[in-house]
Amino acid sequence: MLQIGLDAGGTSTRATVVTADGRCVGYAKGSGGNPISSGKERALASITTTIDRALEQAESSVHDVDVIVAAMAGSNADDRQGWLLEALAARGFSGRLGIDSDLLATYFSGAFSSFGYAIVSGTGAAVIRVENGQLAATSDGLGWLLGDAGSGFWIGHQVTLAALAHVDGRGPATALTPRLMDELGVAPGGTRSNGRPAELPRMIGALYAMRPVELAQFAPLAFAESEDAVARSILDQAGTLLAHSVDAVHTQPGPLVIGGSVLAQPGRLTTTFHDELAARGITPEISPVADGAVGSALLALREAGTNITGDLYHSVTDSLARLR
Amino acid sequence: MLQIGLDAGGTSTRATVVTADGRCVGYAKGSGGNPISSGKERALASITTTIDRALEQAESSVHDVDVIVAAMAGSNADDRQGWLLEALAARGFSGRLGIDSDLLATYFSGAFSSFGYAIVSGTGAAVIRVENGQLAATSDGLGWLLGDAGSGFWIGHQVTLAALAHVDGRGPATALTPRLMDELGVAPGGTRSNGRPAELPRMIGALYAMRPVELAQFAPLAFAESEDAVARSILDQAGTLLAHSVDAVHTQPGPLVIGGSVLAQPGRLTTTFHDELAARGITPEISPVADGAVGSALLALREAGTNITGDLYHSVTDSLARLR
Numbered sequence: 086m087l088q089i090g091l092d093a094g095g096t097s098t099r100a101t102v103v104t105a106d107g108r109c110v111g112y113a114k115g116s117g118g119n120p121i122s123s124g125k126e127r128a129l130a131s132i133t134t135t136i137d138r139a140l141e142q143a144e145s146s147v148h149d150v151d152v153i154v155a156a157m158a159g160s161n162a163d164d165r166q167g168w169l170l171e172a173l174a175a176r177g178f179s180g181r182l183g184i185d186s187d188l189l190a191t192y193f194s195g196a197f198s199s200f201g202y203a204i205v206s207g208t209g210a211a212v213i214r215v216e217n218g219q220l221a222a223t224s225d226g227l228g229w230l231l232g233d234a235g236s237g238f239w240i241g242h243q244v245t246l247a248a249l250a251h252v253d254g255r256g257p258a259t260a261l262t263p264r265l266m267d268e269l270g271v272a273p274g275g276t277r278s279n280g281r282p283a284e285l286p287r288m289i290g291a292l293y294a295m296r297p298v299e300l301a302q303f304a305p306l307a308f309a310e311s312e313d314a315v316a317r318s319i320l321d322q323a324g325t326l327l328a329h330s331v332d333a334v335h336t337q338p339g340p341l342v343i344g345g346s347v348l349a350q351p352g353r354l355t356t357t358f359h360d361e362l363a364a365r366g367i368t369p370e371i372s373p374v375a376d377g378a379v380g381s382a383l384l385a386l387r388e389a390g391t392n393i394t395g396d397l398y399h400s401v402t403d404s405l406a407r408l409r
Numbered sequence: 410m411l412q413i414g415l416d417a418g419g420t421s422t423r424a425t426v427v428t429a430d431g432r433c434v435g436y437a438k439g440s441g442g443n444p445i446s447s448g449k450e451r452a453l454a455s456i457t458t459t460i461d462r463a464l465e466q467a468e469s470s471v472h473d474v475d476v477i478v479a480a481m482a483g484s485n486a487d488d489r490q491g492w493l494l495e496a497l498a499a500r501g502f503s504g505r506l507g508i509d510s511d512l513l514a515t516y517f518s519g520a521f522s523s524f525g526y527a528i529v530s531g532t533g534a535a536v537i538r539v540e541n542g543q544l545a546a547t548s549d550g551l552g553w554l555l556g557d558a559g560s561g562f563w564i565g566h567q568v569t570l571a572a573l574a575h576v577d578g579r580g581p582a583t584a585l586t587p588r589l590m591d592e593l594g595v596a597p598g599g600t601r602s603n604g605r606p607a608e609l610p611r612m613i614g615a616l617y618a619m620r621p622v623e624l625a626q627f628a629p630l631a632f633a634e635s636e637d638a639v640a641r642s643i644l645d646q647a648g649t650l651l652a653h654s655v656d657a658v659h660t661q662p663g664p665l666v667i668g669g670s671v672l673a674q675p676g677r678l679t680t681t682f683h684d685e686l687a688a689r690g691i692t693p694e695i696s697p698v699a700d701g702a703v704g705s706a707l708l709a710l711r712e713a714g715t716n717i718t719g720d721l722y723h724s725v726t727d728s729l730a731r732l733r
Contacts, residue, residue, distance in 0.1 A: 213604060280547040334604075
């Protein structure tokens with residue numbers, strides 16, 4: 086029998102078909118598969134299509150699969166199991182469906198030790214501690230309005246606040262302002278109205294027309310202007326906040342797996358992050374990972390009864406690397 | 410002929426009927442009259458009903474009115490004039506309709522000098538500088554997502570962030586947490602899930618079910634817990650941010666008119682606000698006002714050709730006080 090690990094994220098879904106001895110024989114990547122961000126219907130369509138394509142590469146069918154583990158963000162795993170299992174059953178799947186945290190899949194994509202940590206900072210930001218191979222503690226991941234400190238949204242939001250404070254005369258001049266105006270398609274100049282620069286209402290209008298979480302798209306402006314004092318301060322604060330979130334769940338030494346775009350690029354933010362960790366006495370072995378594909382496959386193997394060992398981890402990692 | 414000043418806010422609308430020599434002869438208060446927060450239809454219904462009731466008290470009709478000035482938040486005054494004038498014309502109004510800033514009405518509710526400042530911190534927060542009786546500069550007022558630093562929303566948002574950081578283990582313990590849980594109807598205790606305290610997903614769920622701006626309702630929790638170190642820090646920061654917004658438009662001494670609930674209550678926040686102003690060399694004569702009714706009536710008189718003087722200001726203020 087085969088197992089499938091599914092890494093269903095907000096922007097992409099990865100399905101990995103693996104044999105019981107840890108050989109990846111099929112892999113496919115599709116669009117967003119998280120029901121919260123994509124909606125149930127689109128998430129389902131993406132998940133089933135991606136599984137079909139991975140099985141096609143494996144020259145197998147869903148009837149050869151006894152376990153699927155879906156790694157997904159969000160806490161109401163029980164709610165999700167119902168609709169997903171139903172849809173998979175309708176396509177002939179008669180095995181077991183497990184739901185796991187996407188952060189646990191990130192962790193096992195970069196580590197096989199039963200104790201350690203994973204941090205993901207993409208649009209959102211969260212940290213977990215893994216004990217006995219299970220998620221033992223989570224820090225942050227509370228979403229754009231209530232948390233996600235140091236995330237892509239957080240940085241993008243700070244970029245807009247800094248640029249608007251500059252235009253509004255409340256904050257220092259920053260190179261982020263022309264960058265943001267450019268992104269928003271707002272030209273400088275024009276007649277002041279209501280005692281405000283002409284650009285300001287146009288920027289405000291363009292920004293409020295977006296969904297708040299879309300402000301994450303302005304995070305790259307801070308990275309692009311890392312010599313600017315205001316941008317540098319934003320990057321420093323983000324690095325410090327992320328280190329603080331690690332510290333909140335840290336109990337004893339263990340590997341730290343790092344996912345998400347924010348910590349993927351070397352520079353000011355990652356340097357601050359590591360310095361702030363070190364200042365707290367945290368100097369872990371670091372494993373950066375691109376996604377949770379390896380981890381989701383390992384979680385599927387574990388669900389099917391296989392222990393996660395170093396050999397299994399390397400077998401899955403190496404065979405998947407050859408597939409993609 | 411008579412003039413009408415209309416103070417059309419997000420939660421209430423005030424119509425004041427005034428004679429050319431500054432005697433208020435009719436006054437009424439209705440529900441929210443701002444088209445952005447209430448929707449055009451409900452705003453219109455509130456405005457026309459409130460005007461009708463004020464005219465009834467004045468024993469007059471809209472045919473006796475040659476000028477109406479509506480003081481409203483928002484910058485696209487031109488857009489609003491059309492639909493409002495049309496609705497008033499349909500009811501027999503054939504005079505002139507002026508649109509002015511709600512902050513200017515706040516200013517003239519507490520001052521008559523042609524130079525000075527007004528700050529309003531309610532759900533949102535903004536400061537203006539008045540020159541030659543006109544709005545010359547605005548600071549902040551950029552809305553909950555992009556500004557309103559030190560506003561009721563800002564304070565309420567910080568209250569939720571502090572309580573969630575406490576529950577999440579990222580922040581210090583604070584008395585705001587049980588207060589917020591109480592407001593949200595979330596009971597303490599329960600089984601941890603996904604490495605999180607049971608309360609956390611319930612609090613998050615309740616908070617994301619609200620419109621973000623509704624977080625302003627939690628601002629009173631900070632005032633109620635002003636002995637708590639975390640709450641105190643939030644109040645101090647809010648007072649500092651509001652002083653900073655005043656500083657951003659301050660050029661020379663002038664009276665400062667203060668509106669909105671946040672600065673209406675004596676205590677930690679207002680003390681910090683005044684201290685921070687003084688630290689910037691700003692020690693204005695302060696006039697707190699409850700609303701913009703007097704100012705809107707003065708703006709209507711001015712639109713009809715009467716200069717705003719101390720005598721006119723006192724006449725409108727005193728006669729309106731007798732009416733309500």
